[in-house]
Amino acid sequence: MVRQGYKQDARRRVTEALSAQRKERLQQERRLADLAVQILAAIAERDEAVHAAEHQAADAVRALLAEHLSIAEIADLCGGQVDIKELTRLSRIPRVLADVSGVKS
Numbered sequence: 599m600v601r602q603g604y605k606q607d608a609r610r611r612v613t614e615a616l617s618a619q620r621k622e623r624l625q626q627e628r629r630l631a632d633l634a635v636q637i638l639a640a641i642a643e644r645d646e647a648v649h650a651a652e653h654q655a656a657d658a659v660r661a662l663l664a665e666h667l668s669i670a671e672i673a674d675l676c677g678g679q680v681d682i683k684e685l686t687r688l689s690r691i692p693r694v695l696a697d698v699s700g701v702k703s
Contacts, residue, residue, distance in 0.1 A: 656691035663689060 662672050669685045676685075 652688065652691060653694055656688045657693070659685055659688045660693070 659672060662675070663669075667675070669682050669689065672685050673680060673682050
């Protein structure tokens with residue numbers, strides 16, 4: 599009969615240990631998921647900033663082209679900081695029309 603009590607005590611201890619391990623795993627999964635969300639949000643924010651900056655640069659390149667400057671002249675005007683290939687790529691980025699409502703989609 600005493601043996602029965604030992605088994606019950608052992609089961610209780612094992613159950614408690616497994617429960618503590620599960621709790622720790624869940625907490626770790628939450629921490630990992632939160633960090634992954636931070637990574638994805640930061641990358642999306644970066645991509646949005648790059649997209650906006652490229653469109654701003656593209657608008658400026660198109661304005662200079664409208665002033666009848668060549669891509670080579672624009673490159674010279676930029677002090678050689680931007681090469682012809684990049685300026686050509688920027689000039690081909692389509693214009694983005696501003697949203698009249700001011701609401702982002």
